Amino acid sequence: MGKFTEDDLKKELETKEYEYGFYTDIASETFPAGLNEDIVRAISLKKEEPQWMTDWRLESFRLWKEMVEPEWANVRYEKPDFQAISYYSAPSKKPKYDSIDEVDPELLDTFNRLGISLEEQKKLAGVAVDIVMDSVSVATTFKATLAEKGIIFCSISEAIKEHPELVKKYIGSVVPQKDNFYAALNSAVFSDGSFCYIPKGVRCPMELSTYFRINQAGTGQFERTLVIADEGSYVSYLEGCTAPSRDENQLHAAVVELIALDDAEIKYSTVQNWYPGGKDGKGGVYNFVTKRGLCEKNAKISWTQVETGSAVTWKYPSCILKGDNSIGEFYSIAVTNNYQQADTGTKMIHLGKNTRSTIISKGISAGKSQNSYRGLVKISPRADNARNFSQCDSLLMGNNCGAHTFPYIEASNKSARIEHEATTSKIGEDQIFYCNQRGIDTEKAIALIVNGFSKEVLNKLPMEFAVEAQKLLEISLEGSVG
Amino acid sequence: MNLKNKLLSSYIAFEDHLEADSPIYDLKSKAIKIFENEGFPSKKMEDWKYTSLNSLLKTDYSLSPKKDHAVEFKEVKQYFLHDIDTYKIVFVDGVYNSFLSETTHDKMDVCLLSAALSKPKYKPVIEAYFNKVAGKDSLTSLNTAFAREGAYIYIPKHREVEKPIEVINFATGNEAALMLQPRNLIIVGENAHVQIIERHQSLSENAVFTNSVTEIFAEKRAYVDYYKIQNDKANASLIDTTYISQEEQSNCRVHTFSFGGKMTRNNLNFYQRGERCDSTLKGITILEGKQHVDHNTLVNHIEPNCESHQDYKGIFGDSSTGVFNGKVVVEREAQKTDAFQQNNNILIDDKATINAKPQLEIFADDVKCSHGCTIGQLDEEALFYLRSRGIGKKEARALLMYAFANNVLESVKIPELKRRINKLIATKIGVHLGFDL
Numbered sequence: 001m002g003k004f005t006e007d008d009l010k011k012e013l014e015t016k017e018y019e020y021g022f023y024t025d026i027a028s029e030t031f032p033a034g035l036n037e038d039i040v041r042a043i044s045l046k047k048e049e050p051q052w053m054t055d056w057r058l059e060s061f062r063l064w065k066e067m068v069e070p071e072w073a074n075v076r077y078e079k080p081d082f083q084a085i086s087y088y089s090a091p092s093k094k095p096k097y098d099s100i101d102e103v104d105p106e107l108l109d110t111f112n113r114l115g116i117s118l119e120e121q122k123k124l125a126g127v128a129v130d131i132v133m134d135s136v137s138v139a140t141t142f143k144a145t146l147a148e149k150g151i152i153f154c155s156i157s158e159a160i161k162e163h164p165e166l167v168k169k170y171i172g173s174v175v176p177q178k179d180n181f182y183a184a185l186n187s188a189v190f191s192d193g194s195f196c197y198i199p200k201g202v203r204c205p206m207e208l209s210t211y212f213r214i215n216q217a218g219t220g221q222f223e224r225t226l227v228i229a230d231e232g233s234y235v236s237y238l239e240g241c242t243a244p245s246r247d248e249n250q251l252h253a254a255v256v257e258l259i260a261l262d263d264a265e266i267k268y269s270t271v272q273n274w275y276p277g278g279k280d281g282k283g284g285v286y287n288f289v290t291k292r293g294l295c296e297k298n299a300k301i302s303w304t305q306v307e308t309g310s311a312v313t314w315k316y317p318s319c320i321l322k323g324d325n326s327i328g329e330f331y332s333i334a335v336t337n338n339y340q341q342a343d344t345g346t347k348m349i350h351l352g353k354n355t356r357s358t359i360i361s362k363g364i365s366a367g368k369s370q371n372s373y374r375g376l377v378k379i380s381p382r383a384d385n386a387r388n389f390s391q392c393d394s395l396l397m398g399n400n401c402g403a404h405t406f407p408y409i410e411a412s413n414k415s416a417r418i419e420h421e422a423t424t425s426k427i428g429e430d431q432i433f434y435c436n437q438r439g440i441d442t443e444k445a446i447a448l449i450v451n452g453f454s455k456e457v458l459n460k461l462p463m464e465f466a467v468e469a470q471k472l473l474e475i476s477l478e479g480s481v482g
Numbered sequence: 483m484n485l486k487n488k489l490l491s492s493y494i495a496f497e498d499h500l501e502a503d504s505p506i507y508d509l510k511s512k513a514i515k516i517f518e519n520e521g522f523p524s525k526k527m528e529d530w531k532y533t534s535l536n537s538l539l540k541t542d543y544s545l546s547p548k549k550d551h552a553v554e555f556k557e558v559k560q561y562f563l564h565d566i567d568t569y570k571i572v573f574v575d576g577v578y579n580s581f582l583s584e585t586t587h588d589k590m591d592v593c594l595l596s597a598a599l600s601k602p603k604y605k606p607v608i609e610a611y612f613n614k615v616a617g618k619d620s621l622t623s624l625n626t627a628f629a630r631e632g633a634y635i636y637i638p639k640h641r642e643v644e645k646p647i648e649v650i651n652f653a654t655g656n657e658a659a660l661m662l663q664p665r666n667l668i669i670v671g672e673n674a675h676v677q678i679i680e681r682h683q684s685l686s687e688n689a690v691f692t693n694s695v696t697e698i699f700a701e702k703r704a705y706v707d708y709y710k711i712q713n714d715k716a717n718a719s720l721i722d723t724t725y726i727s728q729e730e731q732s733n734c735r736v737h738t739f740s741f742g743g744k745m746t747r748n749n750l751n752f753y754q755r756g757e758r759c760d761s762t763l764k765g766i767t768i769l770e771g772k773q774h775v776d777h778n779t780l781v782n783h784i785e786p787n788c789e790s791h792q793d794y795k796g797i798f799g800d801s802s803t804g805v806f807n808g809k810v811v812v813e814r815e816a817q818k819t820d821a822f823q824q825n826n827n828i829l830i831d832d833k834a835t836i837n838a839k840p841q842l843e844i845f846a847d848d849v850k851c852s853h854g855c856t857i858g859q860l861d862e863e864a865l866f867y868l869r870s871r872g873i874g875k876k877e878a879r880a881l882l883m884y885a886f887a888n889n890v891l892e893s894v895k896i897p898e899l900k901r902r903i904n905k906l907i908a909t910k911i912g913v914h915l916g917f918d919l
Contacts, residue, residue, distance in 0.1 A: 412833075
């Protein structure tokens with residue numbers, strides 16, 4: 001084989017089609033486009049929700065109508081027309097399956113092409129999969145094992161029906177309806193999502209994971225996730241997504257709420273690979289997500305995210321460290337290529353005494369993309385001995401992309417200790433030369449260096465995801481050295 | 483009547499003094515329109531998120547003081563760098579004071595902006611430089627509209643100015659509340675060197691609100707060393723905006739020492755317009771009481787192979803608040819940029835607050851950019867070490883604070899000034915160690 005030059009790599013990367021870009025034709029029941037109170041009521045009715053939930057949605061909708069879209073983020077995009085979106089779509093054949101054989105074969109085929117074989121997933125030690133295809137939960141496994149421990153892991157619509165007391169108590173408690181424009185929208189129209197409750201003192205025996213896919217043209221996806229870890233419990237929750245190739249923009253506005261009661265620990269990992277748009281910047285998913293966790297006394301919430309997809313990302317998984325001695329962590333890798341734009345980061349709000357937080361953010365930008373880190377570390381006057389360490393590193397490939405850092409640090413307590421560090425660099429020619437010299441081709445060398453750069457974050461991912469994430473990084477980046 | 487309306491209506495009267503056909507007139511009428519549209523900045527604006535002007539705007543300021551007031555040299559001697567010879571441009575209540583000043587036209591110009599604006603011989607220079615780097619934000623525009631006095635410094639090619647130049651604005655307190663809008667224009671020619679010290683000082687406890695704008699042009703290989711001393715009285719507020727345009731291989735250093743004043747806002751903007759420029763921004767902030775200091779810096783790397791170094795230290799006591807908003811922009815063409823930014827803060831008292839926002843915006847890939855920001859306390863172990871060696875608690879703390887600030891202090895190039903700042907720090911933290919750093 002001749003020398004594989006950087007230009008070849010670039011070409012290969014540019015021509016590489018989105019690997020998961022295909023479209024499954026499942027007869028689905030879709031609402032007409034547009035949003036008004038009737039649609040909100042219809043969604044609620046469709047989900048057979050109790051009256052309080054309908055009222056809650058309507059209240060959110062009324063709040064949303066008063067709000068305007070935020071513009072402060074460092075991203076530029078064509079604003080979605082909220083009246084042109086269909087707010088509900090569900091695969092119409094919707095029996096509850098007992099075994100995998102009963103699932104629509106076409107659907108199964110989709111998953112197989114995605115590389116997620118259910119059988120394989122089932123066999124994979126300790127992973128329960130709740131597959132969400134176009135907003136409606138299709139198959140749930142390992143439910144029995146979880147039920148034994150008293151763990152509730154189901155779709156949020158099921159939870160609204162079966163555990164209304166829990167949902168009523170916690171929904172909107174961390175991300176209020178009027179929190180922001182997209183959170184309000186989500187509160188009004190969320191179609192489905194996951195609900196998880198770990199009872200007191202229970203350590204969840206397996207990684208809980210959900211796969212999301214957007215599958216219907218012109219359908220916004222509004223997921224709502226609620227994870228409650230009761231006193232002294234532990235759960236590790238995994239979320240991963242891929243979406244088919246599409247030319248018009250798709251809106252994804254999810255809300256994730258985590259509640260860690262006293263001494264509880266939640267580990268929330270995400271691998272996000274929504275369709276990033278073509279290499280000319282057309283299409284792609286808009287990902288406007290509100291994720292927030294609340295820590296009570298001695299609790300710990302750890303966010304880990306690998307962001308490789310979406311045309312526009314706007315996402316700040318945050319921790320409110322309310323209880324004394326609580327801990328918040330945020331580990332993130334955000335990769336942008338072509339015309340992707342990402343504005344992502346975290347908020348660590350220190351309210352309790354002796355609270356600690358760690359932020360490790362790695363941004364990698366290539367092509368013509370823009371990658372921003374935006375974070376807030378806030379130490380309230382009563383948060384004695386709060387401690388924060390933040391590190392944001394950016395890697396740039398080529399001079400058509402941008403890397404930006406917007407850290408906000410607000411300290412109003414004299415015992416606070418805050419350290420913030422940010423660096424920006426490129427992959428050194430000497431590093432590549434060193435690898436070349438030892439017989440490692442340029443493509444592999446870049447993968448190696450990027451992996452090394454991201455190691456701190458990749459290490460935090462659960463085993464199954466670490467492998468997938470590493471693969472994603474390689475696919476998204478190889479050949480983009482400038 | 484609120485301050486904005488007062489300013490707008492008094493502009494009409496002020497306008498009458500201007501010649502209607504001069505280019506300056508045009509500039510000023512455009513500027514007042516910008517201010518009219520935008521008004522004073524509010525906390526809703528990203529750049530003013532942590533600093534509110536509301537308390538300042540409630541005061542009824544006098545915009546044009548009645549008569550210039552005689553000030554005896556002995557009254558104000560302490561504010562000058564009196565132990566060495568310097569050029570001095572002194573303004574009292576916004577009016578030039580020839581008695582206290584020492585200007586020159588000997589192969590360079592150290593004089594008044596009003597003279598430069600009105601005399602035809604300066605016309606080419608004014609046309610080439612005046613208001614050319616200044617921004618179009620509302621406060622700068624307000625200054626552009628109203629400014630009639632300030633320092634004009636023109637250093638021609640290859641000229642090394644032998645002694646520092648002091649620019650001092652006194653406010654006598656004749657008026658219950660006074661608003662000043664000085665405007666300085668400084669042009670440093672090719673390969674020329676200059677050291678400038680700027681100070682705003684009120685002589686009474688009466689309220690003063692200064693909205694100062696300075697434009698500095700550093701031509702090729704020019705060297706500009708600029709010091710800002712902000713140690714004003716408790717009722718004085720200052721918005722100090724500086725724009726620096728740098729050409730190839732020029733070196734500009736700005737040191738800001740903020741110890742006094744009620745509210746101080748420093749907008750320091752560097753534009754590197756040639757290759758191999760070097761910019762240095764350093765500052766020491768020591769606050770107590772209810773003081774508020776906001777450092778807003780911008781370094782815009784436009785051309786390749788440039789460097790910038792920022793180092794700001796802050797010590798915050800009582801219920802003072804500090805803001806550091808440092809922005810480094812590296813444009814696409816600015817390859818091989820080396821930008822470094824550091825901001826260290828110590829909180830001494832429970833009610834003190836620090837808000838920091840170190841920002842990087844990078845569009846070029848082959849660059850070395852980093853920033854660090856820390857907030858912490860004096861090291862207990864270091865304190866213990868000193869105390870176990872018989873050093874009193876107060877002295878030990880002072881020693882550590884000195885050490886903390888020393889990085890910035892040691893790069894002050896004028897020994898007398900360094901000694902003076904040392905003394906200011908000693909008074910501010912209430913301990914004199916009996917040695918100079």
